[in-house]
Amino acid sequence: MRWLNYPTLLIALFWMNANAGSHVDRSAVDRLHELEKIETDSIRSQIAEDRRDDLIVSSYERLFRFDDSKILRMSVEDLQASFKAAYLATFFGIHLKHIAEMEGYLNALESQHAATSAQYTRMHDMYMAARLFDKANKLREQHPDLHLEVAPLIVAGPRDGEARPNKLGISTDGNTLLYTPIDTKGKAIVVIAHPLCHFSMKAIRDISARSDLSHVFKEAIWLAPPGSSLDMKQVQGWNKSYPAATMGFMYRREDWPMLDAWATPTFYFLNNGKVVARVQGWPPQGGYESLDRAINAWRNSKD
């Protein structure tokens, strides 16, 4: 047994761990519990958002290998668990591939007459998050009893494959979103905020009330984070109250590759598209001095 030395044992343990999730004898419900535990632990440990998203997406892909040929033979219980797992991966990653897997599981559940209102709602939510508005409205029309959010029309949307910083501004009637590319040349401030987040509300109130801050933020781009609901009325309410800081949406978060966190509020200070400083929370993390330091670093940054 000389070959069973310490490095070999470590490699064996790593291999076992890496393959533990893919064992076909584990039920989808068990694997979902493992994924949910990873998700809960990552949220409690407050790791960086981009690392959390990557961890949950990679865990899903390890635990739930999508196989179209097996889906029709799956039990309702396994389909439900797999659908929920795909939903979690989509929620954190917003990838079209995972949305397609959600659709696959939902179709199989429908064919077994086992799809639930909650599942249709989640499907709609992810269409909204991925800006698949046509699909969202189609699902809404098929399930009027669920009172799902109406997806607006995007005017002058991006060309196929176009990915550049942008803002979707809300029309006065709230029925359309105007796609506007944003030029990040030079200095810019981007604020991720939301009217239903009371920290964001405190931030905008304080910024509006302080002349020094309102001067700094007068050209800032205020964006709601990508999410399962647009909360259009609330965003319109914000815009009515704070016309100097009108909020809009981003088309897809990949369009803003320099942004790595979507917690609200997050303040990004950009120079030529690169993040010079980032401050989170309100009151700001590290106190108002940290905000002052970020503003100074941004002002003094060279082109």
Added chain:
Amino acid sequence: MSLYERKLQPRSRYRMTEARLSSHFRGHPDRLTLSAKGSTTPSHPPSTRKSQMNLKYFVASASFSVLVFSSGLALSQEDIAPNQDSHARRISYQREIDEARAPIKSESDLRKYLLTESLSSPLNRLSPDAKARFISSLIFSEKGLGSYNYQSLEDELTASQIYDVLSLFGAQATTHLISGAKVESKADLLIMQPQVISLPCEEGGDLPCHGGGGDTGSGGGEVDHFEYSCGSPHTCISTPGAICMHTC
């Protein structure tokens, strides 16, 4: 509007609460009524001296006039303020009461509760796994429960049972946000009614949804955020199945 019609309102994923108690009690009509009773009821026997009588009548008349004027002013202020606003204010007070009377306001309260909880605890209506998942999702702030994950509750309990669980934390007012809660009784149906049915901004009115410059008396941003949890430092983080409370 019937209960059934209300149930058909588009789902509301937020809870709006409102201004501080202290600001409310300034010029509240109930206060004025109490004062009026006190000042119009003589606390001393009538004096026989004419000058004292005159002075008393003068003071009483003056007090009465001031009270009538200020009551009218207060009432007119109520008239000017939209009904939505006073409705939201009442909800805000109820929530403050719920939170103040909650047995669990911190992690140490939770630990103590779990050590001594009886079998009849609302938490024990959940399966052991679901209970563990729910408890591990709780995030406390210095103001009480900051956020929680509702998925275990939604999967296993009725609206009334969820209400009972959340009452332990003073968060029962958020039950109706959990749209998938089972509705099996009239109480369940009532619990699931959005208490703020239609906010001013939903009617296309002139008032902002909340916050509104901080002085509109319509919220100040004290809201619960659906699908978000309480983040650090002072942030809301996108989280499926979570509700970030206004106490985050």
